[in-house]
Amino acid sequence: MKRIYLIRGAMVDSPPLFNSEHDYTTYDVYSNTSYFARALPPVPRDCPTPLGVVGPKELPDANLIVQTLMKRTQFKPETMGSNALFTFFAQHFTHQFFKTDFRRGPGFQWGGHGVDVSHVYGKDKHVENLLRSFTDGKLKMQTMNGETWPMLVKDVDIQMTYPPNVPEEIRFALGHKDFGLLPGLFMYATIWMREHNRVCDVLKVEHPEWDDERLFQTAKLVILGETIKIVVEDYVQHLSNYNFKLTFKPELLFGEAHQYSNRITAEFNHMYHWHPLMPEEFNISGTTYGVKDFLFRPDIVIKHGMRNFVDGMVHQRAGAFTHHNHNQYTLHVAKETIEHGRTLRYQSFNQYRKRFSLPPYKTFEDLTGDEEVALQLSELYGGDIEAVEFYVGIVVEKTRPKAMFGSTVIELGGPFSVKGLLSAPICSRQYWRPSTFGGEVGFDIVKTATLEKLFCQNLGESDCPTIAFKVPSEVVDTDLTGNTEL
Numbered sequence: 001m002k003r004i005y006l007i008r009g010a011m012v013d014s015p016p017l018f019n020s021e022h023d024y025t026t027y028d029v030y031s032n033t034s035y036f037a038r039a040l041p042p043v044p045r046d047c048p049t050p051l052g053v054v055g056p057k058e059l060p061d062a063n064l065i066v067q068t069l070m071k072r073t074q075f076k077p078e079t080m081g082s083n084a085l086f087t088f089f090a091q092h093f094t095h096q097f098f099k100t101d102f103r104r105g106p107g108f109q110w111g112g113h114g115v116d117v118s119h120v121y122g123k124d125k126h127v128e129n130l131l132r133s134f135t136d137g138k139l140k141m142q143t144m145n146g147e148t149w150p151m152l153v154k155d156v157d158i159q160m161t162y163p164p165n166v167p168e169e170i171r172f173a174l175g176h177k178d179f180g181l182l183p184g185l186f187m188y189a190t191i192w193m194r195e196h197n198r199v200c201d202v203l204k205v206e207h208p209e210w211d212d213e214r215l216f217q218t219a220k221l222v223i224l225g226e227t228i229k230i231v232v233e234d235y236v237q238h239l240s241n242y243n244f245k246l247t248f249k250p251e252l253l254f255g256e257a258h259q260y261s262n263r264i265t266a267e268f269n270h271m272y273h274w275h276p277l278m279p280e281e282f283n284i285s286g287t288t289y290g291v292k293d294f295l296f297r298p299d300i301v302i303k304h305g306m307r308n309f310v311d312g313m314v315h316q317r318a319g320a321f322t323h324h325n326h327n328q329y330t331l332h333v334a335k336e337t338i339e340h341g342r343t344l345r346y347q348s349f350n351q352y353r354k355r356f357s358l359p360p361y362k363t364f365e366d367l368t369g370d371e372e373v374a375l376q377l378s379e380l381y382g383g384d385i386e387a388v389e390f391y392v393g394i395v396v397e398k399t400r401p402k403a404m405f406g407s408t409v410i411e412l413g414g415p416f417s418v419k420g421l422l423s424a425p426i427c428s429r430q431y432w433r434p435s436t437f438g439g440e441v442g443f444d445i446v447k448t449a450t451l452e453k454l455f456c457q458n459l460g461e462s463d464c465p466t467i468a469f470k471v472p473s474e475v476v477d478t479d480l481t482g483n484t485e486l
């Protein structure tokens, strides 16, 4: 495990060398954290083509690319049996650090550059204070249908992005302004808030003398620790499909050359645009919802109850991350991602492969593993494999055998993930000790956290449904595509 941490982590420049402002290193790259960092510098402006010296002078129309290569024709399920609990975990977890500041442009961001649980507690102290109850360290929550849920914006004045037609009684106030978008995000937001309050109860028994502030601050550190533990041992374990058991052991890096600081790169963000993972529909207790029915409807979770909603997500297969599998509500995001890559003057897909020690593709067939897609891609890019753009390559690349993604996502994502996860301050020798987490009891919560416990301890019901990032086997057997491989 130590080798994985070290080798993967060392692929990432720390401190970063580039951002999107210049094609060379500047002091600003280090000091101006409102920029995303870059794994590769932008193509210099005076180059003959948008990709440097390769490819056409004018790149193909982004809309044509998404219509030709990305639009979902028929839902393709993910072949390892991943479910919607996984899809929403990916989206919820990563939105704490993928935060493009679209007003300033795609090179800018408004986050803290790492795993900082800001998606639970808010982007700054002001939001955090609004979310707090200031009693026993807990977050403010309300009871509806016999369960605890986040507060409404009308009661807790947090700026959220709800379209005007969303009624006041379903505008919930959450740690991330966009988490009202989908019930699956609301599910995770609620579960983590419940977990925070549960941890506060545990800590209060241990430390009856502690005031609200100390309970809150310590519970927040426990939640951060639990998050990383679950991400490494449940989430990355599932998505990597390694036979090898991944473990979260920060002590393995003590004394090694490792920086406890992190910067999110624009390329990591684009690479993580995993919209094809979103299925076409969701069945919850016998009611089927399309993606459209889900948009800005957090109340669906409350209506069915947390337990039934979670059960529905566990049984719903995720989509495969591949070509022709973006649903219609995310197709515009794919188009914008390609356009942003152009604004940011990304180098070509093959250049990124080289940056991460992968051989560049020589043919379209080799890249896609599919003759028809290879032909479509070749037509779009004038037969020049070197002209394929970063996000397009990410989406059309053939998946590795027994894997959810192609080699580029795996070899870029691995280093950025390892580096990001192990750079949290709690992973340092100075933090990683019982006293940080309120004693052995809190430290133990962190060290034994699992996805299953996260849900089962917060559903408020004695019978916990199966909790996993894979659908139970009976769902795979009835797969429409006939693909029964798990």
Ligand code: HEM
Residues within 6 Å of the ligand: 087, 088, 090, 091, 094, 098, 099, 100, 101, 102, 182, 269, 272, 273, 274, 275, 277, 278, 291, 329, 330, 333, 336, 337
């Ligand atoms: C129906 C489901 C989804 C919808 C409607 C949706 C919608 C959006 C929208 C509107 C944006 C802003 C993009 C722009 O303006 O260019 C966005 C960004 C993004 N989405 Fe999704 N998304 C969905 C699912 C997912 C999933 C499953 C993931 C998986 C991780 C994901 C990852 C991202 C990322 C990383 C960003 C960039 C965020 C940022 O930089 O601020 N999305 N999405």
